[in-house]
Amino acid sequence: MKRIMCMLILFTTVFLLSVSSSYAFELNGFADVSFTASVDAPEGSLGDESKNGNFAFGTLDLYLAQSLEDIEILAELIVEMGDVLDLERLTLGYTFDDSLKVRFGRFHTPLGIWNTAYHHGVELQPTINRPEFLNFEDDGGILPVHTIGLYLSGRIRTGAGAIEYGAMYGNGPAIDVSEDEKSNVLIPNNISDNNTDKAVGLHASIAPEAVSGLKIGVSGYLSNLENIGLVKDLDGDSTDDLAFDSVDIDQTIIGAALSYSIADVSLMGEYFSIANKDNIAPAGADDSFTSSAYYALLTYSIKDKWIPYIMYENITADDEDPYFVSLGTSDITRVSGGLRYNINYRSSIKGEIRSNDQEDIDDTWTEYAVQWALAF
Amino acid sequence: MNKLRWSIVLGLFVLLMYGNAHSFAREISIISHKDYPSGTITAAKVKEIYLGEKIAEGTVKIKPMEQNDESIKKKFIEKVMGSSVDAYKAYWIKKFFQEGITPPTAKTSSSDLIQAITQTNGGIGYVWSDDVKGDVKVLLKIDVGN
Numbered sequence: 079m080k081r082i083m084c085m086l087i088l089f090t091t092v093f094l095l096s097v098s099s100s101y102a103f104e105l106n107g108f109a110d111v112s113f114t115a116s117v118d119a120p121e122g123s124l125g126d127e128s129k130n131g132n133f134a135f136g137t138l139d140l141y142l143a144q145s146l147e148d149i150e151i152l153a154e155l156i157v158e159m160g161d162v163l164d165l166e167r168l169t170l171g172y173t174f175d176d177s178l179k180v181r182f183g184r185f186h187t188p189l190g191i192w193n194t195a196y197h198h199g200v201e202l203q204p205t206i207n208r209p210e211f212l213n214f215e216d217d218g219g220i221l222p223v224h225t226i227g228l229y230l231s232g233r234i235r236t237g238a239g240a241i242e243y244g245a246m247y248g249n250g251p252a253i254d255v256s257e258d259e260k261s262n263v264l265i266p267n268n269i270s271d272n273n274t275d276k277a278v279g280l281h282a283s284i285a286p287e288a289v290s291g292l293k294i295g296v297s298g299y300l301s302n303l304e305n306i307g308l309v310k311d312l313d314g315d316s317t318d319d320l321a322f323d324s325v326d327i328d329q330t331i332i333g334a335a336l337s338y339s340i341a342d343v344s345l346m347g348e349y350f351s352i353a354n355k356d357n358i359a360p361a362g363a364d365d366s367f368t369s370s371a372y373y374a375l376l377t378y379s380i381k382d383k384w385i386p387y388i389m390y391e392n393i394t395a396d397d398e399d400p401y402f403v404s405l406g407t408s409d410i411t412r413v414s415g416g417l418r419y420n421i422n423y424r425s426s427i428k429g430e431i432r433s434n435d436q437e438d439i440d441d442t443w444t445e446y447a448v449q450w451a452l453a454f
Numbered sequence: 455m456n457k458l459r460w461s462i463v464l465g466l467f468v469l470l471m472y473g474n475a476h477s478f479a480r481e482i483s484i485i486s487h488k489d490y491p492s493g494t495i496t497a498a499k500v501k502e503i504y505l506g507e508k509i510a511e512g513t514v515k516i517k518p519m520e521q522n523d524e525s526i527k528k529k530f531i532e533k534v535m536g537s538s539v540d541a542y543k544a545y546w547i548k549k550f551f552q553e554g555i556t557p558p559t560a561k562t563s564s565s566d567l568i569q570a571i572t573q574t575n576g577g578i579g580y581v582w583s584d585d586v587k588g589d590v591k592v593l594l595k596i597d598v599g600n
Contacts, residue, residue, distance in 0.1 A: 106550065143554035148515065152554035169554070175510040195552060202548050233507060240507075382541060423544040453547045 104144075108199035110136035110451035112206065119443040123436050124210075124410065128445060134159075136449070139198045141167070148172065150181075156198055162216070166198060169229070177232040184268065187225045188244030188281035189297045190335045190348040192373075197223075201451035204377050204418065206430045209391045210410055211350070211371035215251070215264040220371070220393070220407050221331065221350070222251040222301065224266040225277060239286040250277035250301035253325050253404055255309050262309050262404045277301035283335070291340050297333035297350075302326075302357075305404065312406050325400050326357040347374040354401045367399035385418040409437035425452045481583040482530055484594040487571055490514070490578065495593040501535055503578060505545070506555040511576070518558035519567050519579040526564075530580050533598040 113133050119125030141154035154167040169183035186194045192212055196203035213219035227248015234241045249267040256263045283295030305325040310318040330353040337346040349372040359365035373391035380386075392411045395402035416430030432445040484500055491511045502508035503518050510516060521527050531542045546557040561567035564585035571577035572589050583595055 106547075108551075141551060143550060143556060145556060150554060171554070173509060173515065175513060176508055195548075197552070199551055202551065382538070423540040424547070453551075 105140060105142050106454065107141060108137065108139040108201050108451065108453050110200045110449055112136055112447060112449040114445060114447040116443055116445040118441070119434075119445070120439045120441050123434070123439045123443060124408070125434060125443050125445050136200060136451075137198055139166075152181075152183075154198070164216075166224075175232075177234050179231050181229040181231070182227075183229075184224060184226045184266070185229045185246070187221075187223055187299070188229070188231075188246055188279055189221060189223070189299060189331065190281065190333045190350070191283075191293075191295060191337060191346065192348060193221070193223050194244070194281075199453065200449065201424070201426060201453045204375060204385065204387055205389055205414060205416060206428050206447050206449045207414075207432075209348075209371075209373040209389070210412060211373075211391070211393045215266060216256075218405070218407075219264060220352070220395070220402065220405060222264060222266060222277065222299070225249065225279070226266060226268055227276070237287070239284050239288075241282060241284050243280070243282040245281075246277070246279045248277055250275060251303055253303065253305040253308065253401075255307035260309065260314060261312060261406055262305070262307075264405065265306070272306055273302055273304050275302035281333075289338075291338055293335075293337045295333075295335040297331070297335070299329070299331040299333075301329050303329050303401070308404060320400075320404060322358070322400055324358065325404055327401050328355040328357060329353070329401070330355075342379040344377045344379070345375070348372060352401075354396075354399050356400055364398060367396040367401075369393075369395040369399060369402060383420050385420070387414075387416055387418065389414045408439075411435045424454065425450070427451075479597055479599055480529070482526065482534070482580050482596045482598050483583040483586050483592050484578065484580055484596070485568070485571060485586060485590040486579075486593050487575055487577040488589050488591050489575060490591055490593070492593070493591065497534060497594065497596060500594065504535055504558060506549045506553070506557070509555065514576045516578055517574050517576045519561055519570055519574075519577060520558040521564065521567060521580070522560050522562050523564075526580070526582060529598045534580075534596055 114128040115131035116125035116128040119129045137156050137158040139154065139156045143152040150171040152167055152169045156164050156166050167184055169181040169185050171179060171181035173179045186197050188194060192208065211220055212223065214223060225246050225248040227246055229244065229246045231244040249271040251264050252267050252272045253262050254265045277300065279299040281295060281297040283293055285293045308324065310320040312319040331350055333348060333350040335348040351368060351370050353368045356365040371393045373389055375387060375389040377385050377387040390413050394409050395407045412432055412434050414430055414432045416428055418426050418428045420426045428449045430447045433442060434445065435442045484495060491514050499508060503516055508516065528539055531537055531539050535542055549555055550557055561570055564581040567579045567581060568588050568590055571579050586592060
């Protein structure tokens with residue numbers, strides 16, 4: 079709590095000082111509150127924690143962006159789950175022209191559409207939750223959604239349509255023990271890299287002139303990933319669940335994304351293939367694993383006020399892959415149906431029903447959720 | 455004879471209405487700093503600039519400005535941007551957050567905007583055509599109706 083207060087005081091001070099200086103930083107943000115209930119979630123399932131019905135404040139997200147004599151700064155700080163404080167983004171950048179913008183710092187890894195378009199700030203995203211596989215690293219995520227390093231981006235107009243790209247080079251992620259020391263999580267290696275191999279990534283998309291409303295994109299990501307710490311007893315029964323002591327993986331992520339809007343209907347989908355090569359597999363053992371994750375989202379806007387939606391998502395992780403085994407990833411299929419009501423351009427209320435089918439749990443279960451979100 | 459008389463009356467009425475409609479039709483001018491690298495601009499490019507998609511003209515950083523005056527702002531957003539005011543504002547919340555691109559700077563009046571543009575290299579803005587004055591370049595005129 080003391081850390082949170084210090085950071086909030088720091089942000090407030092920056093804001094107040096800026097008011098009296100020649101540069102007027104504008105502090106903006108997002109906030110949300112929600113209620114989630116899962117009356118039939120089996121024990122040990124992903125919905126177990128909401129079986130009592132939970133009111134929760136989601137994320138308080140504060141951000142500022144400004145250009146100071148052509149040097150661009152963007153900072154984003156969030157307080158989530160009551161007491162977790164994260165410096166989500168901090169970049170310094172320079173724009174040469176439309177086709178080249180350079181940024182240094184911590185940014186959203188250019189993987190697909192959702193991860194850069196709807197990162198934090200749930201008011202912006204169409205659904206209450208992100209697709210499960212796009213969860214943040216410290217929330218059980220399986221993709222490296224943050225990177226610290228160098229980021230190049232731009233927009234190039236061609237006869238065929240506008241091409242947008244984002245290319246990155248930075249610290250690769252690592253696997254480490256979670257804060258409660260009961261599981262393992264991905265970490266983005268914020269202040270140092272635990273190996274010499276850097277991660278590289280690229281996302282490129284085109285909005286073809288010939289088909290208005292269509293955007294097609296591809297992503298690629300390469301990294302070497304090792305563990306820093308490792309919890310071997312993942313279910314807390316005092317016996318090791320992992321048959322290995324360390325993780326050393328070459329990871330290749332390939333993604334394809336599509337979004338299409340026609341009149342009031344929008345369709346968006348992303349597919350990722352995650353190939354991991356185990357560099358320390360015992361001789362004769364399988365050392366190459368491929369898993370997949372995807373979602374498809376359909377929305378229909380009624381006068382920009384009411385937006386019913388349906389999302390289908392799936393994670394299919396290889397049971398033998400040390401990456402997914404150490405992260406405790408379960409295969410899951412989820413169908414979410416909901417309705418968003420835009421109170422005004424800054425605020426919305428969403429109601430959602432989610433049907434979940436988790437591989438390692440016998441029963442399916444249903445979650446109900448309501449969320450009120452605001453941009454300020 | 456009666457037919458001829460009625461035809462003349464109807465013709466005069468149509469001419470009168472046409473003239474009235476044009477006398478009320480208003481025009482928005484897209485203006486820029488005098489050193490802006492281009493002498494003209496298309497409506498499509500104006501839209502890209504005010505959506506934060508086009509941020510430079512050659513090596514000159516574009517600094518778009520808009521007006522707080524609701525009457526011209528609403529006309530500009532609806533007729534040039536092809537959007538509702540609320541959708542435009544929501545778009546900029548998203549754009550600012552996602553990419554850190556700052557929205558167009560708001561000015562209180564046409565004269566404030568013109569003054570700011572004359573002092574800002576890469577400055578671009580919109581005013582009623584009747585209000586254009588001073589050392590600015592008119593890149594485009596757009597008829598926005600009544």
